[in-house]
Amino acid sequence: MTSDSKDNRREFFSKIASEYDKCAIERLGYEAHVKVPTKLLELHNKRQGLVLDLACGTGLGSLLFFESGFDVIGIDFSPGMIDVARSHPYKKLYCQSIEDTLPVEDRSFDIVTAIGVWEFIEDPPRLLERIWDKLIDGGLCGITIPKQSDAQNELGIHTYSPERFIQFVDKRRFDIVDEIDFYGWESGHLGEVLGETGLPHHRIDYHALFLRKHK
Numbered sequence: 398m399t400s401d402s403k404d405n406r407r408e409f410f411s412k413i414a415s416e417y418d419k420c421a422i423e424r425l426g427y428e429a430h431v432k433v434p435t436k437l438l439e440l441h442n443k444r445q446g447l448v449l450d451l452a453c454g455t456g457l458g459s460l461l462f463f464e465s466g467f468d469v470i471g472i473d474f475s476p477g478m479i480d481v482a483r484s485h486p487y488k489k490l491y492c493q494s495i496e497d498t499l500p501v502e503d504r505s506f507d508i509v510t511a512i513g514v515w516e517f518i519e520d521p522p523r524l525l526e527r528i529w530d531k532l533i534d535g536g537l538c539g540i541t542i543p544k545q546s547d548a549q550n551e552l553g554i555h556t557y558s559p560e561r562f563i564q565f566v567d568k569r570r571f572d573i574v575d576e577i578d579f580y581g582w583e584s585g586h587l588g589e590v591l592g593e594t595g596l597p598h599h600r601i602d603y604h605a606l607f608l609r610k611h612k
């Protein structure tokens with residue numbers, strides 16, 4: 398992604414921040430923010446811990462962790478999204494790219510999530526390494542992989558077959574403990590929300606991967 402398109406994306410998310418939760422849930426039928434944390438809570442099987450929510454946006458993907466008594470640190474590069482996230486009880490919020498050095502301690506998180514963001518990530522193996530650095534031994538990670546689609550060219554996002562993405566996962570560092578598939582989002586609905594009639598119609602499905610850092 399060029400720095401221009403990165404800036405555009407950051408601005409885009411800041412622009413829609415105040416409407417994001419309503420649009421994502423009611424218009425786009427988004428459910429990743431529930432599916433991924435629900436599975437992680439089931440796998441973690443304790444009612445406490447420290448969570449790192451990468452690309453936390455307005456905070457949707459952190460809500461179940463707050464409700465379950467976890468401490469959560471969020472990072473997102475969009476100032477508008479972070480402003481909305483401030484209404485939630487984050488231990489700390491950082492406004493920066495998750496593709497840069499992460500400003501949190503190594504080996505300190507029980508759970509790391511990165512939900513709804515791999516569409517925009519340039520170097521997935523590098524981000525997986527950064528996640529590994531931040532997890533404690535035995536810590537869990539939950540991510541959403543946008544499944545292969547020609548939206549890749551028309552919308553300028555990244556999509557993958559699950560088999561291709563799984564090649565990025567270093568099996569000496571992580572075990573794949575679960576995988577689930579579910580609906581992601583539709584660009585047609587996004588177009589309606591933005592009042593853009595010319596946006597090509599694509600449906601993005603997610604393949605969620607759940608990884609455990611080797612002890």
Ligand SMILES: C[S@@+](CC[C@H](N)C(=O)[O-])C[C@H]1O[C@@H](n2cnc3c(N)ncnc32)[C@H](O)[C@@H]1O
Pocket residue numbers: 406407410429430451452453454455456457458472473474475478493494495496511512513514517
């Ligand atoms: C579709 S939203 C998902 C937000 C949240 N995780 C959720 O599930 O509701 C994508 C988020 O990724 C953020 N984002 C995209 N690229 C990023 C990057 N390189 N670093 C940090 N945040 C990024 C955007 O600002 C936006 O908040």
